[in-house]
Amino acid sequence: MSQMSFSTLGLQPALLESLSSLGYETMTPIQAQSLPPILAGQDVIGQGKTGSGKTAAFGLGLLNRLNAERFQVQALVLCPTRELADQVAREIRRLARATANVKVLTLCGGTPIGPQIGSLEHGAHIIVGTPGRIEDHLRKRTLDLGRLETLVLDEADRMFDMGFESALEAVFGSVPGKRQNLLFSATFPDAIQTVAERHMHNPVRVQVEESH
Ligand code: ADP
Ligand code: MG
Numbered sequence: 001m002s003q004m005s006f007s008t009l010g011l012q013p014a015l016l017e018s019l020s021s022l023g024y025e026t027m028t029p030i031q032a033q034s035l036p037p038i039l040a041g042q043d044v045i046g047q048g049k050t051g052s053g054k055t056a057a058f059g060l061g062l063l064n065r066l067n068a069e070r071f072q073v074q075a076l077v078l079c080p081t082r083e084l085a086d087q088v089a090r091e092i093r094r095l096a097r098a099t100a101n102v103k104v105l106t107l108c109g110g111t112p113i114g115p116q117i118g119s120l121e122h123g124a125h126i127i128v129g130t131p132g133r134i135e136d137h138l139r140k141r142t143l144d145l146g147r148l149e150t151l152v153l154d155e156a157d158r159m160f161d162m163g164f165e166s167a168l169e170a171v172f173g174s175v176p177g178k179r180q181n182l183l184f185s186a187t188f189p190d191a192i193q194t195v196a197e198r199h200m201h202n203p204v205r206v207q208v209e210e211s212h
Contacts, residue, residue: 004032009039011064017098028053030208031060039064043181043203045196047188052208054154055091058182062150063092065180066125068101073143075150077128078171080158082108088154089128102126107143109133117142131159131167138174148175156185156192165191172199 004027006019027035030048037044038061048054062075077092079085089106096102107116107129113136120142127134127143137143151171153159159168181200185192196203 006060009035011039011060012099014098014100015060015063015095018095021097022094024056028056030054030206031057033208034204034206035060037204037206038180038182041065041180043200044183044206045200045203046182046184046206046208047186048184048206048208049186054184055088056095058150058152058154058184059088059092059095061180061182062126062152063096063099063102065149066099066102068099068125070147071103071123071125072147073124073127073145074147075126075152076134076145076148076171076175077126077152077154078131078134078159078164078168079128079154080130080162080164082106082110082130084155085128085130092126092128104128107133107137109136113137113140131164131171135167135170138170145171145175148179150180150182151175153181153183153185153195156183156195157187157189160189160191168195 030052034044034046034057066074077088079088085106085108089104093104103124104126105119105124109130109132
C-alpha cells in the first residue's frame with residue numbers, strides 16, 4: 001500500500017501527465033485509501049493530518065469527473081478561510097495544467113463582490129470559496145449550482161468553528177440531490193456527524209494516522 005503509483009487508478013491521461021510534471025510519483029496514504037472510492041463516485045469522509053495530501057485526493061477526483069467542454073460549474077470546494085481557498089485553487093490549477101481549458105474561480109469574503117459577479121458572468125468549471133460569500137452569491141442569484149457534480153467540504157470542523165453552519169445549509173439547499181460529496185476534517189464533532197448523516201449518501205470513511 002505504501003508505494004502505490006497513481007497509474008493504477010485509471011485517471012485521465014492528462015492528469016497523469018500533470019502529476020508527473022509535478023513530481024508526484026507515489027500516492028500518499030490518504031490518497032491511496034480515498035482515491036479508489038472517490039473515483040468510483042462514492043461519497044467519502046476523510047480524516048488526515050495537515051500535509052497528508054488531501055487536496056490532491058479530492059482535486060483529482062473532481063478533475064477526473066469534469067467535462068471541460070461543458071462550461072458550467074461542476075465542482076464546488078468550500079474552505080474556512082481565503083488563504084486556504086487560494087491554496088486549494090492553486091493546487092487544483094496545478095493538477096489541471098495538462099487538461100485543456102479548465103477554469104477555476106475563487107469566491108471569498110473580505111473582497112468586493114462586484115468583480116466576482118463580473119467573473120461569474122464569464123463562467124467557470126470549478127469554484128473554490130468560503131461559505132459566507134458563496135451564500136451571498138446564491139442569494140443574489142449570481143451563482144447557479146444547478147449542474148453541480150461534486151461538492152467538497154475541506155477542513156469541515158474549522159468551518160463549523162467559524163460559524164458557517166447556516167451558510168453550509170444554504171449551499172446544501174441549492175445543489176442537485178444527485179451529486180458526489182467529499183468531506184475532509186481533522187476532527188468529527190457531533191455537528192459534522194449530523195451533516196454527514198443528513199447530506200451524504202452512504203459515505204466511505206477513510207482515516208490515516210501519521211505514519212512517519
Ligand atoms: P493537506 O490538505 O492534507 O494538509 P496538502 O494537500 O496541502 O495537504 O498537501 C501537502 C503537500 O504535499 C503539498 O505541498 C502538495 O504539493 C504535496 N503533495 C501532495 N500529494 C503528493 C504526492 N502524492 N507526492 C508528492 N507530494 C505531494
Ligand atoms: Mg488541506
